[in-house]
Each structure stands twice: as C-alpha cells, then as structure tokens.
Amino acid sequence: MGSLILGADVGGTSTRVAIASLSGEVLGLAAGPAGNPNSVGLQTSAGRIRTVVEQCLSQTEVDRTTIGAAVVGLAGGARGDQAFVASLLPEGMSIGVRLVSDLSVAFSSATAEREGYVLVAGTGAVAGRILDGDLRERRDGWGWLLGDEGSGFWLGREAVRATVRQLQADVTGLGPLTHAVVEAAGTGLDPVALVQLCYTQPPIWLAGFAELVSRHADDPVATAIAGRAAEHLVETLLDLDLDPTLPVVLAGSVATRPGPVRSALTDRLAESLSRPPLTAETGVVGALWLAARQLGCVEPEIHTRLARTTRLTSASLV
Numbered sequence: 001m002g003s004l005i006l007g008a009d010v011g012g013t014s015t016r017v018a019i020a021s022l023s024g025e026v027l028g029l030a031a032g033p034a035g036n037p038n039s040v041g042l043q044t045s046a047g048r049i050r051t052v053v054e055q056c057l058s059q060t061e062v063d064r065t066t067i068g069a070a071v072v073g074l075a076g077g078a079r080g081d082q083a084f085v086a087s088l089l090p091e092g093m094s095i096g097v098r099l100v101s102d103l104s105v106a107f108s109s110a111t112a113e114r115e116g117y118v119l120v121a122g123t124g125a126v127a128g129r130i131l132d133g134d135l136r137e138r139r140d141g142w143g144w145l146l147g148d149e150g151s152g153f154w155l156g157r158e159a160v161r162a163t164v165r166q167l168q169a170d171v172t173g174l175g176p177l178t179h180a181v182v183e184a185a186g187t188g189l190d191p192v193a194l195v196q197l198c199y200t201q202p203p204i205w206l207a208g209f210a211e212l213v214s215r216h217a218d219d220p221v222a223t224a225i226a227g228r229a230a231e232h233l234v235e236t237l238l239d240l241d242l243d244p245t246l247p248v249v250l251a252g253s254v255a256t257r258p259g260p261v262r263s264a265l266t267d268r269l270a271e272s273l274s275r276p277p278l279t280a281e282t283g284v285v286g287a288l289w290l291a292a293r294q295l296g297c298v299e300p301e302i303h304t305r306l307a308r309t310t311r312l313t314s315a316s317l318v
Contacts, residue, residue, distance in 0.1 A: 002068030002095070005295065006056075007287025008049060008088075009105055010035040011075045015048050017056045018284045018313070019067065022297050024305025028060035029284070029313040036075040037084075046087040054090045064092045069291040071098045071133070073105030073283050098294065101135040103128040105286030106251040110278040112289065112303035113247050118280070119237045121229075121261070122252030123207050125151035127237045133290045140236045144203050150232035152254050155261070156209035158225045160185075160198060166221075167191035176216040177225075181209055214259035226260035233261075234268045244274045251280035285310045 004027070008017045015035035020026045032052040037045035049072065057064055072088060088097050107118040107130040119127045125148045126141025140147045148154055163181040166174055171189045174182070187193040198206065213222045233255065237248070248269065254261050256279050269277055280286075285307045292302060 002066040003295075004062060004067045005288055005291035006053065006067050006070040007105075007284050007289075007291050008053070008070075008072040009102070009283030009287055010045065010049055010072060011102065011283070012036045012039055015052045016282065016284045017049070017052045018288055018310060019056050019060050019062060020288050020292075020306060020309070022292060022295060022302070024292075024302040024309065026288070026306065026309040026313045027062065028056050029310065030056035030059055038075070042081075042084050046084055049088050050090055053088070053093075057090070064090070065094075067093065067095060069098075069294040070095055071100060071105075071287045071291040071294070073100050073102045073287045075102045098133070098290065100133050100287075100290060101128070102283060103135050103138070104130050104133050105283040105290070106280045107249045108133065108286030108289045109251075109281040109283055109307070110249040110286075111247045112298070112300040116247035116249065117237060117240060117242060118249045118251060119233060119255060119277075120252040121151055121233055121250075121254035121265075123152045123204070124148040125154070125233060125236065125252075125254075127233075127240060129240050133293070137240055139239045144206075149236065150229040150254070150261075151207075152210040153204065153207040154232070155213050155225060155229055155254065156206040158228070159209045159213055159222075160194070160206060162221050162225065164191045164194055167194065175219045175221055177212060177219040177222045180212045180216055184209065184212065210254070214257075214261070217260040223260060227264050229254070229261050230264035230268050233265055234272070237269075238272060242272065244272060247275070248273055248277040249280050250277050256280065281307050282310060282314060 006019050015032045018029045030052050035045045035048040085097050103118050115131045127139045128135050129137040144153045163178040166178045168191045216222045288306050289303050
C-alpha cells in the first residue's frame with residue numbers, strides 16, 4: 001500500500017488537489033477551473049479533476065503508485081456513477097477514489113474528530129451531520145426558491161426588500177443601507193423601477209447586495225437583517241437535534257468572515273453549544289485528512305500539520 005495521500009476539493013469556482021505524506025506534510029497543491037458536475041456536467045467535471053491531479057503529480061514528481069488513498073469532496077453532494085469515479089484519476093493510478101460531500105470535507109478541514117456538524121453559509125445555506133466522512137443528515141440547502149435562509153442570497157434580497165418598503169413609505173427617511181442599495185441598483189428613488197429591475201435579472205443577482213449589509217452594519221436596518229439571518233442559520237443547525245458536546249464547524253463567507261452576521265451567529269451559538277464553533281479551512285485539508293484516516297492515521301497532530309502546510313502551500317499559489 002502507498003504511503004502518500006491525495007485530496008481534492010471540487011467546487012463551483014475552482015478544483016484544488018493536494019498530495020501529502022502521512023506525517024502531514026503537503027508536498028504539492030494544484031488548482032484548476034470549477035469542476036462541480038451540477039454546473040459543468042459529469043464528463044467535464046471528471047476531465048478537469050483528472051487534469052488537476054496530473055498537474056499535482058507533475059509538480060511533486062512523486063511516483064503515482066505510492067499514493068495509497070484518494071478522497072474527492074464534491075460540491076452539490078457525493079454524486080456520480082461508477083464510470084465517473086473510475087475516470088477521476090490519470091493512468092497509472094489503480095487505487096479507488098472515495099467520493100464525499102463538500103460538507104464532509106468542510107467539516108474535516110477544521111477538526112480531526114470523526115463526528116460533528118457543519119453549517120455552511122455562502123451564497124446558499126445548508127447544515128449537515130457528519131460521521132466518518134459521510135453526510136448522515138442534511139438541513140436546508142434547497143436553493144433560493146425553497147430555502148437557503150440566512151445565506152448571501154437571502155441577505156441581498158432582504159436588503160432590497162427593506163429598500164423597497166422604505167421607498168414606498170418615506171423617501172426622506174432612507175438610511176445608509178437603503179441609500180447604498182439605491183445607488184448600487186442605479187434606479188433612483190422609484191420603488192417600481194427597483195422592483196422591475198430585480199425581475200429582469202437572474203435571481204442570483206440579488207446576492208450581490210449582501211455585502212452592503214456588512215458594510216453598513218451600524219444601520220439599524222442592516223443590524224436587524226443580520227440578526228434575522230443568524231436566527232435562520234441557527235434554526236437550520238439546531239434542526240439536526242444537536243449534541244452540544246460535538247464540534248460545530250462554520251464554513252462559507254457569510255458564516256466565517258468578520259461582520260454582523262458572523263458576530264450575531266457566534267453569539268447565538270454560544271447559547272446552545274458547550275464549546276465555540278470552529279472555522280473551516282480550505283476543503284482540500286478535509287479531503288487529505290479523510291484519505292489519511294483510510295490508511296489508519298488518526299493522530300490530531302497530523303491533522304494540524306496538514307492544515308498548516310496546506311496554508312503555506314496555498315500562499316505560494318497566489
């Protein structure tokens with residue numbers, strides 16, 4: 001059996017692959033374009049993953065037969081038929097590939113523990129219970145039409161809704177947030193024009209207004225929106241019937257970047273958890289850790305080293 005591990009984090013913006021030793025030393029990291037099969041299709045996804053794996057192998061100059069385990073974290077869930085899985089690695093690699101959810105690698109990027117919970121709030125929002133790399137339960141993550149409450153999309157939509165209400169009621173009473181929305185939209189003080197503009201854009205366009213909630217956090221309207229977002233996210237997480245002694249990992253820009261939602265979220269979680277939530281590293285750390293566990297590596301110190309050396313290697317990519 002090989003003594004090296006391979007981990008991949010395949011998302012909607014990029015595909016990242018790393019190779020590491022069982023001592024926790026990342027030997028190389030390569031990145032390529034988005035590989036989420038829900039967006040690009042299974043065949044394109046497999047081709048992009050395989051290409052980035054080949055790049056990482058060339059970069060590290062390791063013998064590909066020395067890789068003993070490979071884990072791929074896939075955005076949108078661990079989906080893909082046998083042919084898809086078999087086509088993820090280049091020629092000369094005969095090991096099997098374990099396909100897991102992107103929620104699983106997000107969780108395992110922040111902790112060496114086998115079981116716990118992850119709450120992801122970016123453009124969308126979803127929570128899950130993880131056990132040994134498997135996504136056992138899931139809450140929300142149903143997209144902008146049916147769910148994603150507390151997400152970046154939700155924040156942007158609420159900012160625009162608050163602006164429309166204020167424009168209809170009293171254009172002289174606009175605060176910093178609603179002024180910023182009007183300026184960004186370019187529709188002036190006409191609420192009908194703002195509404196009409198929204199309906200001419202794809203729904204995801206509304207997520208672009210989310211940053212205004214953070215930028216104008218001192219505005220009472222923004223504070224209220226951020227508070228409601230945090231309440232929605234906590235409700236989604238607690239719907240998993242949380243064991244408060246297990247780790248909770250926060251991932252996604254809304255949940256992890258400093259700002260009013262992160263602040264309100266951690267305050268509310270402190271009321272329900274027995275220990276502070278952890279913040280996710282890049283998903284490739286989680287994929288590497290799950291691959292290491294397949295080869296019998298369980299020492300938390302190895303996880304810590306994987307995270308540290310991945311950060312150092314990632315910095316050299318920028």
